[in-house]
Amino acid sequence: MAEIQPVRGWRYNPALSTDIDAVVSPLFDVVSPRQREALYQNPLNSIHLSVPRPEEGLAPAAAAARRLAQWQAEGVLREDGLPGIYVYYQYFRVPGEPGRERCRKGFMCHIRAYDWAEQVVLRHENTLPAAVNDRAELLAELQFQTSATHGLYRDEDFELEALMDAAIEDPLCQTEEDYQGARDVLAVIQDAQLIRRFQQVLAGRQVILADGHHRYEGSLAYRQARELAAGPGGSTGREPWNYHLMYLTNAASDDVRILPTHRLLLELPGGLTEAEFLARLAPYFTVLPQAEAQDLPELMAGKRWAFGLYLPGGAYKLRLRPEVHAQLDWDTTPEVKDLDLTVLHFFVLEKVLGIVGPEAQRNWPGVAYVRGLAECLQRVDRGEARAALLTNEVTMAQVEAVCHSGAVMPAKSTFFYPKTLAGLLFSSLKEDDANALFNGYFTELLP
Structure with missing residues (x-):
């Protein structure tokens, strides 16, 4: 189903690659304002391309395009001589597993930018038009992809892992430790027959988009604009702008981790007191006081429709009363209705707090999304939030x-960990003769 093609990648030159930690950056939707300002201080950091800022009267995208042209002319970024599949391993530890190092194995390539209706690339969340437009504008200005989105295919036979394991023994570059504590290693496979095997395995599979919905939709918008400009019969379907840079990992692996994202209630609408909030929860949930808030994750673990609640006045375990689940009348699929987060959003945000419907909840400023338990508890203790809902x-x-x-999940349902980095690999969407030399050969290799 999914057509993938090797990438003739652009990478930092060897001198900069030896200190790759200094030039990589977090993705545009996870980099914090403080991180961003610190990274901007390095004039060669990839943040200047992936999350550009205005410079000398130029809009952000134009400033990034000028900088990209300078980097290419000066040899800061260099294009590899041959196309390849870029193997990308991330070694990391999960909170709660201090003695175990995991490795998420994957590879970066071009995948055809499929419309959602084609059911080849599948989404699990909605996007914000402003963020999609921002990514599409940057892509149109640069004709250069600054970071790979994250997709998942399923292969129970783990056929590609042996090929990737062999390649990773000869890395192109590696970080010592990135901003999230992971070690990132990049290698490349340029053997045409091995690339063909990657293509054959993916050709029989769908891809689930794990991270990067806005960047992927930005690629779709850019491709559609180029098709419109070319007119009927004006394009072959093989132009670089038909493709999108994606990092693909095997969903069958136990090292594909999804961390919970908790909900902080920054306010209780209508001036609700804590006692009134608890009383409103009681018709829908069993509410059990707990001695220690730190114990809530363990008490919830593995239990359906179970949550932790932390208030200034104490900690509670919540469990939905099974008989009330039938009241969940949102227009969505049974698979979505069964999710813990759908239950939380419907019965707490809508029924108890009166924020009616997914769209109103997405736009409600009274909720914040936090991943760490400690941060949730601390912000309640400091009075920055009225309550923490742990999931x-x-x-x-x-x-x-x-x-x-x-269907799609409620907002902020998944946090795939660790996040990939920007700056390890870039790909060009410009049409040029050098890249075209390889296109026909790898197209012929498709089954």
Whole structure:
């Protein structure tokens, strides 16, 4: 189903690659304002391309285009001589597993930018038009992809892992430790027959988009604009702008981790007191006081429709009363209705707090999304939030079930960990003779 093609990648030159930690950056939607300002201080950091800022009267995208042209002319970025599949491993530890190092194995390539209706690339969340437009504008200005989105395919036979394991023994570059504590290693496979095997494995599979919905939709918008400009019969479908840079990992691996994203209630609408809030929860949930808030994740773990609640006055375990679940009348699929987060959003945000419907909840400023337990508890203790609602993580099986049902999850349902980095690999969408030399050969290799 999914057509992938090797990439003739652009990378930092060897001198800069030896200190790759100094030039990589977090993705545009996870980099904090403080991180961003610190990274801007390095004139060669990839943040200047992926999250540009205005410079000398130029709009952000134009400033990034000028800088990209300078970097290419000066040899800061260089294009590899041959196309390849870029193997990308991330070694990391999960909170709660201090003695175990995991490795998420994957590879970066070009994938055809499929419309959602084609059911080849599947989504699990909605996007914000402003963010999509921002990514599409940057892509149109640069004709250069500054970071790979993250997609998931399923291969129970793990056929490609042996090929990737062999390649990673000869890395192109590696970080010592990135901003999230992971070690990132990049290698490349340029053997045409091995690339063909990657193409054949993906040709029989759908891809679930794990991270990067806005960047992927930005690629779709750019491709559609180029098609419109070319007119009927004016394009072959093989132009570089038909493709999107994606990092693909095997959903069957136990090292594809999804961390929970908790909800902080910054306010209780209508001036609700804590006692009134608890009283409103009681018709829908069993509410059990707990001695220690730190114990809530363990008490919730593995239990359906179970949550933790932390208030200045104490900690509570919440469990939905099974008989009330039938009241969940949102127009969505059974797979979405079964999710813990759907239950939380419907019965707490809508029924208890009166924020009616997914769209109103997405736009409500009274909720914040936080990943760490400690931060949740501290912000309640400091008076920055009225309550913390703690959740279990979404499972890979649930993500797949929702995607195949054709629906989307509530906002901020998944946090795939660790996040990929910007700056390890770039790809050009410009049409040029040098890249075209390889196109026909690898197209012929498709089954």
